[in-house]
Amino acid sequence: MNALIHQADRYVVIGNPIAHSMSPFIHSNFAAQLGLPLQYERVLAPLDGFAQTVAALQAAGVKGANVTVPFKLDAFALASASPNSLTPAAEFAQAANTLKFNANGTVLADNTDGGGLCRDLNRQLNTLGLHLEQCQVLMIGAGGAASGCVAAFQQAGVQHLTVLNRTVDKARQLAQRAEAIDLPAAGGGLDTPPSHFDLPGTPVVIVNASSSSLKGDVPALHPDWYERAVLVYDMMYAAEPTAFIRSLSKLDLPCSDGLGMLVFQAQLAFEVWTGQSPNALETLTKVRQALLAKAKQQ
Known part of the structure; x- marks a missing residue:
């Protein structure tokens, strides 16, 4: 019997810094x-x-890579060179977080961030009897994290996307790009009320895609948005609730951090590489436990 049949396929996560990454635990x-x-x-x-x-990893027979800060744009640029290929999600985001190294030397680049977010949002909306197809999204922030999710919102059937950002022009530009892929959208400043836009009457899912939680800040969102919201989601995560989620503690609103997004985007990457789909919820429970245990040790 050929011993190579049992040889483990190699995968990596590339970043700088990288020691904090939970990807090895997850995969x-x-x-x-x-x-x-x-x-x-x-x-x-x-x-x-x-x-x-990447060239050295390919030469060493590595099958694929996750890509994290600050290399997602580099991963997209590398894969943009022919004859490599890009998924629509990576194409829209102009960034890639998943690379698959093909046997012929080419690279497939994907961006699973938005898909991972949508899977986690639908998981939580299901407990409310809802689905993204029945909702609209308010997204705070217009940077790379935000643009990485727009194509996935369109694929998930989101009815409308509102982008609010400190720099209004960036919000409007991202909204225009969303409309170009047939996702109705509008952009404005952080303090813009929902009444300013021509919005559908569907429930609102609020997603914080800004870096505010990294700094311990809270986005100055107009309070009327929370009256229409059914779920508030912060892409950042930590052992303790983020500043944004803590600021909403007095509201009777389901809130979530972004740990589920991390695990579900990893599930999508795993599917790209292996064609098999693991149980992300089982892993999410273990990742949450590991995060809490690590925090207690510090």
Whole structure:
């Protein structure tokens, strides 16, 4: 019997810094669920050496890579070179977080961030008897994290997207790009009330895609938005609730951090690489436990 049949396929996560990444924990758990021999490790790439790092990994027989800060734009640029291929999600975001290294030397680049977010939003909306197809989204922020989700919102059937940002022009530009892929959208400043826009009467899902929680800040959102909201979601996560979620504690609103998005985007990447889908909820429970345990040790 050929021993190579049992050889573990190698996957990595590339970033700088990278020591904090929970991706090895997540993907190792996925592989264990499915009984797959898989080796997954962190790779610290030099800030000016992403392409060289990827070339070395391909040469070493690595099958695929997750890509995190600050290399998502580099991953997109690398895969934009023919004859590599890009998914529509990566194309819209102009950024990639998942690379699949094909046997012929080409690279497939995907962006699973938005798809992971939508899976987690639908998981939580289902408990309310809702689905993204029945909702509209208010997105706070117009940077890379926000643009990485727009194509997924369109695919998920979101009825309307409102983008609010400190820099109004950036919000409007992202809204125009959303409309170009047939997702009705509008943009404005953070304090713009919902009455300013011609919105459908459907429930609102609020998504904080800004970096405010990293700084401990709370977006100065017009309060009328919360009256129409059925779910508030912060893409950031930590062992303790983020500043944004803490600020809403007096409102009777379901709130969530972004840990589910992390696990579901990893599930999508795993599907791209292996064609198999692990149980993300089982892994999410274990990741949450690990995050809390780590916080207690610090």
